[in-house]
Amino acid sequence: MxxxxxxxxxxxxxxxxxxxxxxxxxxxxxxxxxxxxxxxxxxxxxxxxxxxxxxxxxxxxxxxxxxxxxxxxxxERARAEIQPAAGGVGGIVTVGLLPSTADLLAYALVAAVGLQYPGIRVRIATAYAGTLQGWLESGEVDLSLLYDPRQTSTLRVRPLLDEVLWLVGLPASGLRPGQPFAVAGLAGRPLVLPSAPHGLRLLVEQAAAQQSVALNVVAETNAMSVQKSLVRGGLGLTVLPTIAVAEDIAAGHLVGAPLSEPALERKIVLASASSRHISTPVRCVSAALVDCMAQAVARGQWPAARWLAGPPGA
The missing domain is CATH 1.10.10.10 (Winged helix-like DNA-binding domain superfamily/Winged helix DNA-binding domain)
Incomplete structure (x- = not known):
């Protein structure tokens, strides 16, 4: 062979x-x-x-x-790393991005790496967290954003930020950013949610169970674009991180409010496979990705996010 x-x-x-x-x-x-x-x-x-x-x-x-x-x-990756562009770091690095983060980060990351390390070629893969974790462990991606995974010896994990989940609907729903919406208020309201075992669905179900609330799920989809489309069509409300709906809210197509009592938050981490050597190109792209995320939070492009990882480059 x-x-x-x-x-x-x-x-x-x-x-x-x-x-x-x-x-x-x-x-x-x-x-x-x-x-x-x-x-x-x-x-x-x-x-x-x-x-x-x-x-x-x-x-x-x-x-x-x-x-x-x-x-x-x-x-191909080994050849690119061993024979980089003259005078610089080179290689192919595959980065996993969560669907809610791809629009904000993909261009910024590729542009930043292209400027700092022209010998590195970045490949972007997008999928939900469970799929991305599988790709990490099989070696199909080099590093990936994940929602705080369970402790496992197969991954190196660096927490980056916490993001608040919002209830999102049409302007007629009356949701307001400054008026948190209690989970108990979900009772009886039509909801569009991802299907289990999606992490967001589990968070919503756990919060509802704490308040003894029976959820009225009228539609299930694991495609975020479909989730928002169904809400824009008037089918019901949904739960999403603010980064996923920031443009829709700014355009006046949707409105939202942070969920409370209990507050729903997710931690985004940067992960790599512990069994794999972290090459110089992967370290360079990892640092660039962290920088892009920190700058997005500082500029207000990532609403309702709290940065955890220290200053860029730390």
Whole structure:
């Protein structure tokens, strides 16, 4: 098994066709077929079902493709780090961002890294916290923002900020930033919430249970954009961090109020896998991300957030 065979495997899997794969790899079609045949002989299993419609991965093929992608990615990152741009730090760093933070941080981070470390290429991955944690542990991302995970030996964690969760609705709902909304007041109100086991849903359910409140969940979605869209359509109220609705509130499309009695807060942390070496490029991108977040809080771009990590660069 060698790198050429793994590249052939991944490219054929992506294109579903040996001819197209050969063109992308800039080699002749028989060479691609030969690499696949050698790979199948090596692993002792068919990797593709071949038909007139194209090449479809078998179960064994799907398993090997996942590992092949990781091997290729790791080698690309190693090459970029060993042979950086002249006179600077270089490499590929994959950063996981929570959906509520991506709009605010993605451009700022890429721009900051590009200015300070032009030899580093940043890849941005967005997903909910559970998925991001899985990607961290499998090595698919180098560092990631998470909502304060349970203590685990698999992660290094640095707390960055606390953010308050707000009840959000249409202007007619009467919600006001200066008037906290008690959790007990949720009784009977139609709610649009993420489905369990999403962390936000668990926080809302725990707070409601403390107040003996039965929640009236009229819709569930794990897509934040859909969550806001359903609220804008008048289906009900929702619960979100202020960063997720700051632009909607500023534009007058939505209004919100902090939840209270009990207050609902989430801690955002910066995490990396404890089993992986923290390379110089990862340290550089980590520092840039912390700087971007600290500056966003200081400028008021992250409403209702409390910075925990000390001054930028600390």
């Amino acid at each position: 060698d790198l050429k065979q793994l590249r052939a495997l991944v490219t054929v899997a992506d294109t579903g066709n040996v001819t197209r794969a050969a063109a992308l790899l800039n080699i002749v079609q028989p060479a691609v077929s030969r690499q696949l045949r050698l790979l199948e002989e090596d692993v002792g299993a068919a990797l593709f079902d071949r038909s007139r419609q194209g090449m479809a991965l078998t179960e064994a093929g799907r398993t090997l493709v996942e590992y092949a992608r990781r091997v290729i990615q790791e080698l």
